[in-house]
Amino acid sequence: MLEEIFSELRKHYDPDSWWPAESSFEVAVGAVLTQNTNWNNVKKAINNLKELGALSPLGVLNLEEHQLLKAIRPAGFYTRKLMTLREIARFFLEFNPKEKTEELRNKLLSLKGIGKETADSILLYAFEKPVFVVDAYTLRFLKRYGLEIRMNYNGVQSLFHKVFPVDAGLFKELHALIVEHSKALCRKTPRCRECFLKKCKKAPKYGAFR
Ligand code: SF4
Structure with missing residues (x-):
């Protein structure tokens, strides 16, 4: 399911996945x-x-x-x-x-x-080490999606390390896609009616997407 989600996100966003810094x-x-x-x-x-x-x-x-x-x-x-x-x-x-x-x-x-x-x-x-970063956006987005996993830092990180190739560039891209979607649509009050991801099991009722 995660691969499908990110394949959809890639169709809609092309975020910068680098960190703005000189060193x-x-x-x-x-x-x-x-x-x-x-x-x-x-x-x-x-x-x-x-x-x-x-x-x-x-x-x-x-x-x-x-x-x-x-x-x-x-x-x-x-x-x-x-x-x-x-x-x-x-x-x-x-x-x-x-x-x-x-x-x-x-x-x-x-x-x-x-x-x-x-x-x-x-x-x-x-250091370009292949570790997936789990932030508040990631936890909120996946929770709404209703994935049956332990929704804590280690549970989410292990899932990404298992489902995707362990690759620094890929992990940066996936993280950037989540951040982009969380800022655009899956906000604190989600804009589910406009969202192209329609299969969230646990979308909050105030953002009803049906
Ligand atoms: S349908 Fe709603 S809860 Fe699900 S990803 Fe889209 S904005 Fe977020």
Whole structure:
């Protein structure tokens, strides 16, 4: 069923499946800063770091605490994010890119402030590792579709790793298609009447699609 869904989505959307960044470290910084905020706020914080010449692991670590706080303030939750950015900066100075994906993932998950979605975003978009990123859009969309799977992070990720070839480019594309559809039609209040996917078992009643 998942293959059919994505084949339909591909007919309607052609989203960018890349992460807007100039370096793998910038991807990781973006993945941390985007927690609980929108991308416009992240862009402001990243631009502040660029203006300070601090968008690098050493750059982040060498900034005074008050400078770093001021730079990332637009992204919110800045005290917590400051701690996580420093952890990520140290990780980038020490990690071995040849390490197995699972080992890198475990190391990322051991850092303060890094959960599964952030760790997997870094693995996929910064390091091109083939891991499917499960975000709130993905869980909402699949739940409405009524797929009979465990609707938690691990359950959804395992399903994608089983159904599709384990490939970084493909996982980026699938994620981008879900995001695109979730912004266009399968919104918080879904626009089911306009939707080309008509087989949702659990579409909310306020968005009745029949
Ligand atoms: S029919 Fe409604 S709930 Fe189903 S994918 Fe489309 S917008 Fe979402």
